[in-house]
Amino acid sequence: MLTFSTLxxxxxxxxxxxxxxxxxxxxxxxxxxxxxxxxxxxxxxxIAGEADYLLQCAVHPAAAEITGTYxxxxxxxxxxxxxxxxxxxxxxxxxGEGTGKVGVQPATQSYADLSAWPTxxxxxxxxxxxxxxxxxxxxxxxxxxxxxxxxxxxxxxxxPIGAICDAWIVYGREAVDEGRAVVWKDSPVARQYRxxxxxxxxxxxx
Numbered sequence: 001m002l003t004f005s006t007l008x009x010x011x012x013x014x015x016x017x018x019x020x021x022x023x024x025x026x027x028x029x030x031x032x033x034x035x036x037x038x039x040x041x042x043x044x045x046x047i048a049g050e051a052d053y054l055l056q057c058a059v060h061p062a063a064a065e066i067t068g069t070y071x072x073x074x075x076x077x078x079x080x081x082x083x084x085x086x087x088x089x090x091x092x093x094x095x096g097e098g099t100g101k102v103g104v105q106p107a108t109q110s111y112a113d114l115s116a117w118p119t120x121x122x123x124x125x126x127x128x129x130x131x132x133x134x135x136x137x138x139x140x141x142x143x144x145x146x147x148x149x150x151x152x153x154x155x156x157x158x159x160p161i162g163a164i165c166d167a168w169i170v171y172g173r174e175a176v177d178e179g180r181a182v183v184w185k186d187s188p189v190a191r192q193y194r195x196x197x198x199x200x201x202x203x204x205x206x
Contacts, residue, residue, distance in 0.1 A: 001030055005042045005051040007060075008035025012127055013144075017082045017168060018055045038124070039066045046171060047073045058167035059107045067169075075177075078170035083163035086145040087111065087126070090155045096136040103129040103141035111142055112159045 004022065007014040015035060022028040034051055036042040039062045046054045047070065054074070056063055067076070089112040092098070102117035105126050114120055117140060123129045129141040133155065140158065148157050176182060184190065 001032055002027065002053070003032050003034055003051045004053045004055060005034040005036055005045055006055040007039065007042070007125065008037065009125075009127055010035065012125055013084050014055060014057065016085050017057070020082055021055065021080065021168070021170075038062075040069075043070045043074060043171070046173065049173075052172065053077070054171040056169050056171070057107065058169050061106050063169065066171075070171075074171045074173055075175045076169055077172035077174070077176045080168055080170075081165055082168055083165045086163045087142060087161040088145040088148055088157045089114075089140065089142050089159040089161065090133070090148045091140040091158050092133065092136070092138075092155055094154070096139070098132070098136050098138040101138045101140075103132045103138040105129060105142070108142045108164075111161050111164065114140075116140075 004018055006012075006018045009015070012035075015033065018033060019028065022031050022033075034045070036045065039054075039056055039060070042051070042054045042056075043066055045051045056066060058079070087108065100117055101119045101121055102114050103121045103123050104114070105124065105128070106122050108126065109120065109122075121132070121138065123132060126143055129138070130143045130147045132138045133141045133143065133147075134151070142161065145157070145160065145162075148155050
């Protein structure tokens with residue numbers, strides 16, 4: 001059985017995308033997922049052989065640090081794109097001690113206009129933002145849309161954000177690049193390239 005690790009808790013965006021990735025490869029039934037509190041712990045587990053692969057969003061604030069710090073012992077073996085869980089900017093319907101504060105995971109901060117809140121507080125995960133909202137520590141936050149749906153009596157959606165399609169990195173211990181670019185030559189965008197080149201050629205010859 002293959003062991004894939006990523007940032008937890010269960011229900012996090014990393015957990016969600018890893019499940020999609022394993023399903024797309026058809027290996028979900030022969031793989032297990034291990035969740036870590038931070039990527040340094042996940043990287044050390046991969047290097048120690050406690051996991052076979054590690055998934056990280058390419059826009060996560062720790063991506064460059066993780067890639068550089070552990071470059072001698074683990075390598076990028078795959079990259080792909082995947083939509084996130086649908087997101088939204090929500091606000092508490094009542095006032096509390098969190099008035100004037102908006103919670104965000106740093107990678108999501110530019111998804112919506114946060115200028116209405118004097119204080120922006122960074123949390124390590126979207127789930128942590130949701131916990132802060134539930135505990136009354138924030139007036140607003142960028143969270144999964146399902147959170148607002150589940151707590152409609154307490155929160156309103158100010159701005160639907162929807163699913164964001166990000167780039168994702170898979171790390172392993174054995175390099176696959178052999179010193180050259182590893183490219184999916186029949187990917188959707190590769191077909192798009194060929195179609196556009198074909199249209200350009202026809203236009204040029206008419």
